[in-house]
Amino acid sequence: MISKKMEHMVANSSAIRAMFEEGNRLAKLYGKENVYDFSLGNPNVPAPEAVKQAILDILSEEDPVVLHGYTNSNAGYEDVRQAVADSLNERFHTAFSAKNITMTVGAAGGLNVILKSLLNPGDEVIVFAPYFGEYRSYTNNYDGVLVEISPNTVDFQPKLDEFEAKITPKTKAVIVNTPNNPTGVVYSEDTIRRMAAILEAKQKEYGTDIYLISDEPYRELAYDGVEVPYLTKYYANTIVGYSYSKSLSLPGERIGYLVIPDEAADSEALISAANVATRILGFVNAPTLQQKVVKYCLNEKTDISFYDRNREALYNGLKELGFECIKPEGAFYLFVKSPVADEKAFCAAAKKYNILIVPGSSFGCPGYVRLAYCVSYETIIHSLPKFAELAGEYDRR
Amino acid sequence: MISKKMEHMVANSSAIRAMFEEGNRLAKLYGKENVYDFSLGNPNVPAPEAVKQAILDILSEEDPVVLHGYTNSNAGYEDVRQAVADSLNERFHTAFSAKNITMTVGAAGGLNVILKSLLNPGDEVIVFAPYFGEYRSYTNNYDGVLVEISPNTVDFQPKLDEFEAKITPKTKAVIVNTPNNPTGVVYSEDTIRRMAAILEAKQKEYGTDIYLISDEPYRELAYDGVEVPYLTKYYANTIVGYSYSKSLSLPGERIGYLVIPDEAADSEALISAANVATRILGFVNAPTLQQKVVKYCLNEKTDISFYDRNREALYNGLKELGFECIKPEGAFYLFVKSPVADEKAFCAAAKKYNILIVPGSSFGCPGYVRLAYCVSYETIIHSLPKFAELAGEYDRR
Numbered sequence: 015m016i017s018k019k020m021e022h023m024v025a026n027s028s029a030i031r032a033m034f035e036e037g038n039r040l041a042k043l044y045g046k047e048n049v050y051d052f053s054l055g056n057p058n059v060p061a062p063e064a065v066k067q068a069i070l071d072i073l074s075e076e077d078p079v080v081l082h083g084y085t086n087s088n089a090g091y092e093d094v095r096q097a098v099a100d101s102l103n104e105r106f107h108t109a110f111s112a113k114n115i116t117m118t119v120g121a122a123g124g125l126n127v128i129l130k131s132l133l134n135p136g137d138e139v140i141v142f143a144p145y146f147g148e149y150r151s152y153t154n155n156y157d158g159v160l161v162e163i164s165p166n167t168v169d170f171q172p173k174l175d176e177f178e179a180k181i182t183p184k185t186k187a188v189i190v191n192t193p194n195n196p197t198g199v200v201y202s203e204d205t206i207r208r209m210a211a212i213l214e215a216k217q218k219e220y221g222t223d224i225y226l227i228s229d230e231p232y233r234e235l236a237y238d239g240v241e242v243p244y245l246t247k248y249y250a251n252t253i254v255g256y257s258y259s260k261s262l263s264l265p266g267e268r269i270g271y272l273v274i275p276d277e278a279a280d281s282e283a284l285i286s287a288a289n290v291a292t293r294i295l296g297f298v299n300a301p302t303l304q305q306k307v308v309k310y311c312l313n314e315k316t317d318i319s320f321y322d323r324n325r326e327a328l329y330n331g332l333k334e335l336g337f338e339c340i341k342p343e344g345a346f347y348l349f350v351k352s353p354v355a356d357e358k359a360f361c362a363a364a365k366k367y368n369i370l371i372v373p374g375s376s377f378g379c380p381g382y383v384r385l386a387y388c389v390s391y392e393t394i395i396h397s398l399p400k401f402a403e404l405a406g407e408y409d410r411r
Numbered sequence: 412m413i414s415k416k417m418e419h420m421v422a423n424s425s426a427i428r429a430m431f432e433e434g435n436r437l438a439k440l441y442g443k444e445n446v447y448d449f450s451l452g453n454p455n456v457p458a459p460e461a462v463k464q465a466i467l468d469i470l471s472e473e474d475p476v477v478l479h480g481y482t483n484s485n486a487g488y489e490d491v492r493q494a495v496a497d498s499l500n501e502r503f504h505t506a507f508s509a510k511n512i513t514m515t516v517g518a519a520g521g522l523n524v525i526l527k528s529l530l531n532p533g534d535e536v537i538v539f540a541p542y543f544g545e546y547r548s549y550t551n552n553y554d555g556v557l558v559e560i561s562p563n564t565v566d567f568q569p570k571l572d573e574f575e576a577k578i579t580p581k582t583k584a585v586i587v588n589t590p591n592n593p594t595g596v597v598y599s600e601d602t603i604r605r606m607a608a609i610l611e612a613k614q615k616e617y618g619t620d621i622y623l624i625s626d627e628p629y630r631e632l633a634y635d636g637v638e639v640p641y642l643t644k645y646y647a648n649t650i651v652g653y654s655y656s657k658s659l660s661l662p663g664e665r666i667g668y669l670v671i672p673d674e675a676a677d678s679e680a681l682i683s684a685a686n687v688a689t690r691i692l693g694f695v696n697a698p699t700l701q702q703k704v705v706k707y708c709l710n711e712k713t714d715i716s717f718y719d720r721n722r723e724a725l726y727n728g729l730k731e732l733g734f735e736c737i738k739p740e741g742a743f744y745l746f747v748k749s750p751v752a753d754e755k756a757f758c759a760a761a762k763k764y765n766i767l768i769v770p771g772s773s774f775g776c777p778g779y780v781r782l783a784y785c786v787s788y789e790t791i792i793h794s795l796p797k798f799a800e801l802a803g804e805y806d807r808r
Contacts, residue, residue: 015620015677016684017531017553023691024683034483060475073466078457082661086431119516119665119694126693130552134414151691155527156414223412264479266699268516268665280412283421287413290424294548296523297516301698302663 023151033370040368050397052385053370055195055346059320059388061263068310072303081306085299088292089285090117090271094309098271101312106244114275116288117300117308119268121231121257125152126295128227128253128272129187131287133158137186142172144349144379146195146229158186165379170199170340170349178212183220188213192242193232196377196384197349198325198342200236203243210249217251223279226252231270232345234261234315237322240343250277253284258308260346263316269304321346324387324394331398335405346388349374353408357383363407367400420548430767437765447794449782450767452592452743456717456785458660465707469700478703482696485689486682487514487668491706495668498709503641511672513685514697514705516665518628518654522549523692525624525650525669526584528684530555534583539569541746541776543592543626555583562776567596567737567746571605578613584622585610589639590629593774593781594746595722595739597633600640607646614648620676623649628667629742631658631712634719637740647674650681655705657743660713666701718743721784721791728795732802743785746771750805754780760804764797 118124135157254273259265338351374382492509515521532554651670656662735748771779
């Protein structure tokens with residue numbers, strides 16, 4: 015009796031659930047410390063101490079009726095939105111004000127809000143494989159059609175020729191995610207410039223507006239001083255979806271924002287639509303206490319040296335064992351080539367060593383697997399001998 | 412360039428926005444204390460002190476990585492869900508367990524989750540006028556068709572004859588909201604029994620499942636010891652959508668839950684679908700800190716004596732002035748008959764006295780207006796002479 019649209023999604027979801035339960039089962043059987051669970055992107059670095067202090071300060075300073083009340087606008091507290099805008103302007107030399115910021119229930123909430131605002135049934139949304147699998151569901155929620163650009167497995171920068179060829183008059187949005195889940199790759203400034211030029215030309219050719227949606231939960235998780243270009247500066251019709259889930263280690267609190275710049279086509283209507291979508295999708299407003307926390311913690315950042323150490327240890331360890339993998343510049347994922355074409359078989363083989371990893375097919379890129387290294391350093395170090403045994407299975411062939 | 416579905420919603424929303432801005436304009440012009448804003452259902456009683464203490468305790472006791480992390484299930488923390496189930500079982504002699512509870516981003520989030528889980532395009536959702544206007548948007552989000560039962564303006568219990576006649580093989584859900592927004596009426600046990608009997612008979616006649624969705628943000632706001640029947644006990648296919656927005660004065664924090672009982676048809680599939688819908692609509696999970704707050708505050712309740720005093724003062728005051736109105740048994744709304752058929756003209760007339768009220772057409776019941784009395788007692792007392800002047804305009808005719 016559940017809706018037809020949901021039926022196959024429930025089936026898919028059971029697979030993820032099964033994997034999670036398998037992890038629990040293994041942990042009970044062998045002890046948690048002997049299970050190497052690289053399957054989930056749930057930060058394991060605690061929120062900065064400043065978050066706790068902010069909550070204490072807010073509770074003692076703010077009127078509870080206002081603090082826990084509905085915000086006047088569905089976009090959130092005016093002061094919080096202005097503070098977010100100011101902070102972005104300072105960091106990226108942009109010129110946003112409060113009205114350009116809509117506080118959201120994380121980036122997932124923000125993406126739903128903007129796709130609800132934009133999509134008519136049949137509108138096309140382009141994504142670059144490998145991509146976060148949820149984009150398919152978000153697009154499907156509003157009867158959009160997901161169009162995949164095949165993966166460039168050389169360096170995992172997007173294939174721009176194929177991109178250009180697949181833009182049609184029905185293309186309404188393009189989603190990019192950099193630093194990328196699942197590859198950890200940061201799209202280069204050159205990539206962004208060329209992508210923007212293609213979009214400009216296609217908009218002109220078709221007389222349409224194509225929105226570039228930048229999904230940025232990993233913006234602050236960039237290593238070795240790599241620059242992550244701020245996309246509104248390269249292309250006018252850019253919408254940014256940000257989340258504090260990883261930058262402040264608050265994924266469960268559901269707090270992020272959308273940036274809808276004045277330069278974007280129909281900016282005012284789009285801002286109004288985002289307000290309405292926030293309301294009618296049932297978000298109503300981003301959780302209010304966490305909105306205030308964000309304002310108090312704009313200059314705080316989770317300790318990424320922890321992830322960086324994990325990155326080096328896992329990347330170097332796997333390379334030494336002969337695994338093929340590009341070194342990630344951001345996020346907390348490693349995207350490793352499966353030693354056999356059927357990466358699901360490889361995931362199954364890994365499980366024999368209590369190693370849990372996710373098949374690349376979930377990201378539109380079969381033949382690869384994703385490892386989330388937001389785990390303890392010990393997990394990584396202790397997993398390496400197991401990976402060695404796993405690798406041994408394939409050397410022998 | 413925004414989606415067609417959103418276009419007229421944005422227009423509607425501008426009207427609400429305009430009203431809000433009008434309130435601000437009047438407040439600036441005449442002083443906040445001289446504006447009688449009865450337009451918004453935003454609680455003005457602070458959260459119980461226990462909420463603050465709960466947050467302090469939680470912050471000092473819980474591991475921040477778990478506290479602020481994604482929950483293992485999209486339905487929320489297992490311990491919180493079990494605690495909610497236990498509390499319901501104690502109060503209502505039900506037999507729920509954690510698996511029957513899905514923590515949600517308020518009741519609005521919960522209603523979206525369950526409608527997304529249930530509706531195929533064209534499925535009908537029945538509501539009883541007057542009803543909370545957002546039901547129309549929530550139903551429209553999933554291409555459902557809203558079917559209105561006309562208002563019974565004698566006592567605002569639902570018209571069950573019309574209800575019976577309007578159930579079709581396409582009826583997938585019925586939404587009830589008791590205590591009711593905008594009337595404050597509590598549906599009687601007799602109403603519920605008769606409604607359940609009609610639904611049972613129609614299910615048999617058509618061989619369908621019809622879900623009764625009980626939207627319960629006002630359950631704890633009931634006066635004079637009135638009993639609010641717990642609907643799962645009267646009809647097996649009942650889903651409850653609850654919110655702590657009013658019971659703990661936490662509307663901005665977005666915390667509530669769905670109950671999907673084992674007795675409901677396809678209960679297991681529906682629970683799974685609610686999980687998936689929570690994820691793909693971008694909620695991911697209800698805000699985690701607030702989930703824990705709920706667990707700590709299950710026996711807390713906002714001080715309703717405050718609303719009760721307002722209710723008596725406003726109801727008696729308006730009755731004395733000759734306004735027609737049914738005495739509300741719950742919630743914090745008064746639904747008053749407009750002295751002229753065109754209630755929008757009445758709202759406009761009220762504005763001349765700095766009184767802001769909402770036309771009944773917004774609730775599918777023209778000829779009436781809604782007053783939200785979640786305001787200060789002083790606002791009510793000081794508004795009465797203004798209502799007297801307003802009433803005078805109509806006496807003179």
